[in-house]
Amino acid sequence: xxxxxxxxxxxxxxxxxxxxxxxxxxxxxxxxxxxxxxxxxxxxxxxxxxxxxxxxxxxxxxxxxxxxxxxxxxxxxxxxxxxxxxxxxxxxxxxxxxxxxxxxxxxxxxxxxxxxxxxxxxxxxxxxxxxxxxxxxxxxxxxxxxxxxxxxxxxxxxxxxxxxxxxxxxxxxxxxxxxxxxxxxxxxxxxxxxxxxxxxxxxxxxxxxxxxxxxxxxxxxxxxxxxxxxxxxxxxxxxxxxxxxxxxxxxxxxxxxxxxxxxxxxxxxxxxxxxxxxxxxxxxxxxxxxxxxxxxxxxxxxxxxxxxxxxxxxxxxxxxxxxxxxxxxxxxxxxxxxxxxxx
Amino acid sequence: xxxxxxxxxxxxxxxxxxxxxxxxxxxxxxxxxxxxxxxxxxxxxxxxxxxxxxxxxxxxxxxxxxxxxxxxxxxxxxxxxxxxxxxxxxxxxxxxxxxxxxxxxxxxxxxxxxxxxxxxxxxxxxxxxxxxxxxxxxxxxxxxxxxxxxxxxxxxxxxxxxxxxxxxxxxxxxxxxxxxxxxxxxxxxxxxxxxxxxxxxxxxxxxxxxxxxxxxxxxxxxxxxxxxxxxxxxxxxxxxxxxxxxxxxxxxxxxxxxxxxxxxxxxxxxxxxxxxxxxxxxxxxxxxxxxxxxxxxxxxxxxxxxxxxxxxxxxxxxxxxxxxxxxxxxxxxxxxxxxxxxx
Numbered sequence: 001x002x003x004x005x006x007x008x009x010x011x012x013x014x015x016x017x018x019x020x021x022x023x024x025x026x027x028x029x030x031x032x033x034x035x036x037x038x039x040x041x042x043x044x045x046x047x048x049x050x051x052x053x054x055x056x057x058x059x060x061x062x063x064x065x066x067x068x069x070x071x072x073x074x075x076x077x078x079x080x081x082x083x084x085x086x087x088x089x090x091x092x093x094x095x096x097x098x099x100x101x102x103x104x105x106x107x108x109x110x111x112x113x114x115x116x117x118x119x120x121x122x123x124x125x126x127x128x129x130x131x132x133x134x135x136x137x138x139x140x141x142x143x144x145x146x147x148x149x150x151x152x153x154x155x156x157x158x159x160x161x162x163x164x165x166x167x168x169x170x171x172x173x174x175x176x177x178x179x180x181x182x183x184x185x186x187x188x189x190x191x192x193x194x195x196x197x198x199x200x201x202x203x204x205x206x207x208x209x210x211x212x213x214x215x216x217x218x219x220x221x222x223x224x225x226x227x228x229x230x231x232x233x234x235x236x237x238x239x240x241x242x243x244x245x246x247x248x249x250x251x252x253x254x255x256x257x258x259x260x261x262x263x264x265x266x267x268x269x270x271x272x273x274x275x276x277x278x279x280x281x282x283x284x285x286x287x288x289x290x291x292x293x294x295x296x297x298x299x300x301x302x303x304x305x306x307x308x309x310x311x312x313x314x315x316x317x318x319x320x321x322x323x324x325x326x327x328x329x330x331x332x333x334x335x336x337x338x339x340x341x342x343x
Numbered sequence: 344x345x346x347x348x349x350x351x352x353x354x355x356x357x358x359x360x361x362x363x364x365x366x367x368x369x370x371x372x373x374x375x376x377x378x379x380x381x382x383x384x385x386x387x388x389x390x391x392x393x394x395x396x397x398x399x400x401x402x403x404x405x406x407x408x409x410x411x412x413x414x415x416x417x418x419x420x421x422x423x424x425x426x427x428x429x430x431x432x433x434x435x436x437x438x439x440x441x442x443x444x445x446x447x448x449x450x451x452x453x454x455x456x457x458x459x460x461x462x463x464x465x466x467x468x469x470x471x472x473x474x475x476x477x478x479x480x481x482x483x484x485x486x487x488x489x490x491x492x493x494x495x496x497x498x499x500x501x502x503x504x505x506x507x508x509x510x511x512x513x514x515x516x517x518x519x520x521x522x523x524x525x526x527x528x529x530x531x532x533x534x535x536x537x538x539x540x541x542x543x544x545x546x547x548x549x550x551x552x553x554x555x556x557x558x559x560x561x562x563x564x565x566x567x568x569x570x571x572x573x574x575x576x577x578x579x580x581x582x583x584x585x586x587x588x589x590x591x592x593x594x595x596x597x598x599x600x601x602x603x604x605x606x607x608x609x610x611x612x613x614x615x616x617x618x619x620x621x622x623x624x625x626x627x628x629x630x631x632x633x634x635x636x637x638x639x640x641x642x643x644x645x646x647x648x649x650x651x652x653x654x655x656x657x658x659x660x661x662x663x664x665x666x667x668x669x670x671x672x673x674x675x676x677x678x679x680x681x682x683x684x685x686x
Contacts (some may be wrong), residue, residue: 161664165632168641211627211660212608213644245587245606263588265555284554286507294511301556317554321504 004134006067010199010235010256012278012311018303018340019066020333021138023239024319025059026071030326032058042087046072052123053130060135062326063333067136067199070127070192072120074142074203077184078151080116081108091155098154105177111184113191121195128196138237139197141188143204144181144226145219151177159209167218174218182222186229193233201237201259202226208242208261215246220253227254237280241318247272262317266305275310282317288328289321295328299335314340347477349410353542353578353599355621355654361646361683362409363676364481366582367662368402369414373669375401385430389415395466396473403478405669406676410479410542413470413535415463417485417546420527421494423459424451434498441497448520454527456534464538471539481580482540484531486547487524487569488562494520502552510561517561525565529572536576544580544602545569551585551604558589563596570597580623584661590615605660609648618653625660631671632664638671642678657683 006019027033033055036045045051055071075093079085084096099105113121128137148167149160157163167174189200207219227236239259240246250258251273260269260281269279283302287295306312314336320329349362370376376398379388388394398414418436422428427439442448456464471480491510492503500506510517532543550562570579582602583589593601594616603612603624612622626645630638649655657679663672 161629161632162666164627164629168627168630168633168637208606211606212611214627242585245608245611248611263551263554265588268555268588268591284507284511284557286504287511289504289508290511298511323505 004066004136006136006313007198007235009311009313010237010278012256015311016341017337018312018314020314020336021065021067021069022059022316022320022329022332023069025063025065025069025329026055027320028322029320029324029329030058030062032062042073043076043085046076047119049119049122049126052120053126056123056127056137057130059329060131063330064337065135065333067138068127068131069138069140069201070120070124070197072123072140074140074147074205075150076117076120077111077141077188078147078181081111081180081184083108083151093150093155095151095154099148099151099177102173102176105173105180108177108180110180111187113184113188117188117191121191124192124195124197136198137196138199138201139189139192139195140201140203141185141192143202143207143219143238143240144178144185144222145210145215146204146206147181147185148174148177149206149209151181160206164209164214167214171218178218178222182225186226189226189230193230197234199235199237200230201239204238204240204243207240207246208244210246212245212249216249220249224253232256239280244269251277257313259315260317264317266302266309270306270308275308278311278313279306279309280313280315282315283332285316285318285321285324288316288324288332292328292331295331296335299332299339303336303339347409347479349479349656350541350578352654352656353580353621355599358654359684360680361655361657363657363679364408364410364412365402365659365663365672365675366412368406368408368412368672369398370663371665372663372667372672373401373405375405385416386419386428389419390462392462392465392469395463396469399466399470399480400473402672403474406673407680408478408676410481411470411474412481412483412544413463413467413540415466415483417483417490417548418493419460419463420454420484420531421490421524424454424523424527426451426494436493436498438494438497442491442494442520445516445519448516448523451520451523453523454530456527456531460531460534464534467535467538467540479541480539481542481544482532482535482538483544483546484528484535486545486550486562486581486583487521487528487565488553488558489547489549490524490528491517491520492549492552494524503549507552507557510557514561521561521565525568529569532569532573536573540577542578542580543573544582547581547583547586550583550589551587553589555588555592559592563592567596575599582623587612594620600656602658603660607660609645609652613649613651618651621654621656622649622652623656623658625658626675628659628661628664628667631659631667631675635671635674638674639678642675642682646679646682 052071236255237257262284395414579598580600587607600621605627
């Protein structure tokens with residue numbers, strides 16, 4: 001029982017309570033974060049290891065969460081491969097030279113994470129040195145499909161319709177882009193393990209916009225390559241936002257933990273993916289916006305709905321919404337601990 | 344065999360070919376539509392029965408689709424109940440006096456569709472008089488949940504997070520709002536049948552943002568009331584955009600046709616909902632943005648994937664994207680007819 005609860009849960013081992021962490025647990029809903037954010041642009045915060053460490057530790061100091069996740073952004077990877085990134089206030093991330101044709105794909109520079117993304121690796125080393133030994137540190141990357149969406153669209157989009165058309169129109173060009181991004185993601189994640197990350201989450205934030213067959217053909221093979229390339233050095237967590245329709249495909253990939261979107265019924269999820277995987281999720285983030293009473297009422301049902309799972313890491317079914325009150329996060333984490341210790 | 348193919352397919356009867364229509368088949372991707380749209384605001388177009396009729400008939404004249412759908416907007420109903428609606432260019436629909444508390448709910452005026460929404464009823468009568476007898480006319484309404492989303496938020500939103508919190512926080516207030524909207528929807532849809540609509544589609548455009556249990560508690564009872572209130576006078580079609588997780592709940596409602604979002608695998612859908620319902624869908628709309636070849640390749644697989652369904656009405660899995668080329672729509676409709684006649 002010497003391993004931290006979060007890591008034991010990732011492996012499906014018995015635990016004293018259900019571990020809890022929250023996607024986007026460091027962020028604008030915290031006053032401490034906003035105070036830093038007022039002083040510097042977000043990309044500078046991420047590229048300053050001391051600041052990134054401080055932000056990573058903010059929710060650890062504020063709430064009894066069971067894991068930390070390194071403060072970083074998925075788009076620093078394509079930036080390091082040659083795409084010119086800017087975060088435009090009110091609009092979000094923009095690449096000024098999006099991928100348009102095969103020659104753009106071929107111009108992408110192979111990533112060397114130790115050289116190109118050392119700011120995040122250094123933040124991992126600094127955070128690990130400051131974190132208590134019972135709080136594991138999670139590293140992460142965007143999945144190649146999601147990175148390709150931004151690289152081709154050049155910005156966010158409601159459903160990346162034009163990217164799907166671009167993908168359908170030239171599967172070889174798509175594969176060439178995915179190959180290059182996949183090599184980069186694999187190098188980046190291995191470097192995060194080497195720097196001290198004790199679990200890894202792959203965020204496929206836009207996989208949900210793909211039909212099932214398109215996901216199988218245009219995304220899953222590259223995600224598989226990453227998961228196989230990493231092996232089981234550390235637990236591998238996969239989260240496809242709005243990806244409930246992809247669960248059967250995800251359950252066939254070599255990974256330990258499947259993240260569950262807030263829309264899904266955990267009992268149906270267990271029926272569909274079986275009990276080979278630990279599940280992570282999936283409180284509706286809007287319940288943290290609602291009052292104390294509505295949240296309190298929802299928690300026993302959440303715990304109960306995962307009773308038949310191989311294991312359960314408690315999380316939201318998407319990131320913390322920026323208008324969330326910190327006291328609701330505190331209530332969520334504390335009550336999950338209390339309720340799951342009793343159970 | 345005297346009934347039009349579309350209506351026969353809605354009832355699960357044998358058909359000579361699979362009928363096709365497209366959500367948003369009248370719209371900005373058509374030059375004829377843009378020519379009208381340049382001359383007047385969208386709300387005025389909808390409130391002028393002659394213009395609404397002309398727009399409804401544009402895709403019928405351009406493509407061999409098997410059904411027409413009346414040109415209207417789901418938000419004219421809450422407008423008629425007292426919410427002050429404006430379509431702001433670049434931003435979309437806005438209600439200037441959104442619902443905030445119980446007193447706002449109580450101030451909503453009961454709908455009298457014959458008095459308040461006669462422009463759409465008159466457009467149905469005019470369209471029906473001009474349409475060939477083998478092309479049925481579909482009427483529609485927004486579902487109460489989706490109307491409530493706009494009424495409370497006051498505009499569109501990525502996921503209506505704040506509306507879900509408002510809903511969780513006071514279930515009685517929510518029920519009072521849903522009761523009033525449901526009475527309005529039922530009156531409006533019955534009036535559309537009386538005016539000549541031969542099938543009805545309920546668009547629950549935002550049901551997809553609800554967790555399954557929340558949909559069962561906060562939305563499905565009112566959708567059931569509408570479907571039961573209508574009975575089987577005309578085929579009842581339900582479309583919940585991004586609602587793949589809700590299929591089991593939808594299959595339990597009294598209705599004939601379930602619309603399938605583009606993300607879903609039809610074979611999995613059939614496994615989950617059984618063969619009591621005809622299915623409608625679900626080509627990825629991005630395939631109409633892709634080239635002729637990519638679209639051609641996708642169509643036999645689409646038809647084949649519904650082989651085990653009770654019946655299949657071919658459609659997109661979401662509305663036509665405004666940058667779609669009309670020749671792709673023509674190819675889609677024509678090839679579906681050809682391929683399904685051979686099969």
